[in-house]
Amino acid sequence: MLNYVSRNDSIREESQPVTPERETDRELSELERESVEYFVSFAQMMGFPKSIGQIYGLLFMSFEPIPVDVVIEKLGISKGSASQGLNLLRDLGAVKALHRDGDRRGFFQADFDVTRIVRHFLDEKLLPRLTNGEDRLARMQSIAKATGLENSVQEVAEVRLQALQKWQNRGRRLLPLIRRFFRL
Amino acid sequence: MLNYVSRNDSIREESQPVTPERETDRELSELERESVEYFVSFAQMMGFPKSIGQIYGLLFMSFEPIPVDVVIEKLGISKGSASQGLNLLRDLGAVKALHRDGDRRGFFQADFDVTRIVRHFLDEKLLPRLTNGEDRLARMQSIAKATGLENSVQEVAEVRLQALQKWQNRGRRLLPLIRRFFRL
DNA sequence: TCTAAAGTTCATTTCTATTTGAACATTCCG
DNA sequence: CGGAATGTTCAAATAGAAATGAACTTTAGA
Incomplete structure (x- = not known):
């Protein structure tokens, strides 16, 4: 939390006790x-990697915007993870990039409304699976109807x-219900 | 699909053309x-490993109960996976063990009602996460209230x-809604 | 223009969940 | 019993996902 001033190490030559950059600020x-x-x-519930959750969790509790290098130090993650993670979060709209x-x-600030994250989950993770299931089910139904199967087998399959269709439909109807419930 | 007769290789000495065990039965x-x-x-959506889905998918479309060795051959999975997978599915109530x-x-038959699987998902996967979230949130709230933080920081945190509490509560209320929706 | 800080990219490494398979246990039947 | 068929277990192998970090690109400002 608090104050992340640009550390121009070159200028401050072991002089003033200017906000002595306590070790705890890096923890x-x-x-x-x-x-x-x-x-x-x-994040894991939503199918995102751990680092995404770490970064968002840190920003969520940060009093002010944080620069990338501080994210890296505080979380102990790599430059690559931080860069990719922050970009993903920005694309999701879960995090805002600012500059001073x-x-x-670049500084980052959490968007405290998780709406976008949940919406992304519904649209990009749940919906495709539902649709995929519907496609496959339709394909199975047409295979089952096609000739070439014993009558008894065909009937059982149908x-x-x-x-299965009943459940698939329920799942499909659940989606808008959830949307309404979360107002998104 | 169809007929899995015990293959007592010892007895049938290349004689009768008894249901000549077509190759396709193993595919x-x-x-x-x-x-x-x-x-x-x-299965993956519900957080189960692939093999669980494979096994259930096979049994779901099987005209009659299947013995373990046929599951293994048809899916090309190992004895271990088959054994563990079938036991898990049996514990979930998604599959019934019979003997002839x-x-x-042992023979296995799918229970065509996915209710139990969904219920297991809700109870064992979703609910614990929700509860865990509630615990952590409560802990954060007590930390935030505790002395030791600047007033401004404390206020922002609260x-x-x-x-966050609002979202956590919504999630909690969504659960019974889903249960009602799926009638379970 | 040149340099160093900042940020990106992606081949490689690390980590984790799943699967394998061989050893072991059990059961059925001659 | 004996032993073959069946089923279980779990240490080790494997595969897949995520993180790393070094090389690269971009940018700001001296």
Whole structure:
């Protein structure tokens, strides 16, 4: 949390005790640690990698925007993970990129509304699976109807596919229900 | 599909043309292949390993109960996977174990009602995560209230945690909604 | 223009979940 | 019993996902 000033190591030559850059600023506070764990679990539920949850969890509990290098140090993750993770989060709209005058680094701030993340999950993860299931089911139904199967077998297959269809339909109808429920 | 007779290789000495054990019986029919893929996808959505989906998919489209060795041959999976997978499915109630007189092998049959699988998902996968989230959130709230934080920081933290609480609550209320929707 | 900081990319490594298969246990039947 | 068929277990192999980090590109400002 708090204040991440650009560290122009070159200028400050072991002089003033200017906000002496306490070691703890580079470590997670108890609150940050809990937030990180909370969102790691959440991210995994949504099918995102751990690092995404870590980054969002950190930003969520950060009092002000954080530059990438601080994200890296605090979470102990690599430059690559941080860069990719932040870009993904930005694309999801879960995180906003800002910049500050006199600082070349990009800063990031969490969007505290998880709406976009949930919507992305529904649209990009759940919906495709549902659709995929519908396609496959339709294909099975046409195979079952096609000639070439014993009558008894065909009948059994059709009964089962019908039962499956019922569930598939329920799943499909659940989606808008969830959307309405979460108002998104 | 069809007829899996105990193969007592010892007795049938290259004599009668008794249901000549066509090669195709050991391979997946088109319908079975689709069913397997369908349930592999479904299983993965529910957080189960692929093999669970394969096995269930095969049994779902099988006209009659199948013995373990046929599951192994048709799916090309190992004895271990088949054994463990079938036991898990049996524990979930997704599959029923039977035995046939004059055959030492155990036979398995799919329960065509996916209710149990979905219920297991809700109870064992979703609910624990929700509860875990609630615990962590409560912990964060008590940390935030505790002394030791700047007033401004504390206030910001509390506002954010409140927003999070709102989502956590929604998630919690969604669960019974889903249950009602699926009638389980 | 040149340099160093910042950021990106992606082949390689690391980590984790799943599967395998061989050893072991059990059961059925001669 | 004896032993073959069946089923279980779990250490080790494998595959797939994610993270790393070094090479590369871009940018700012001296």
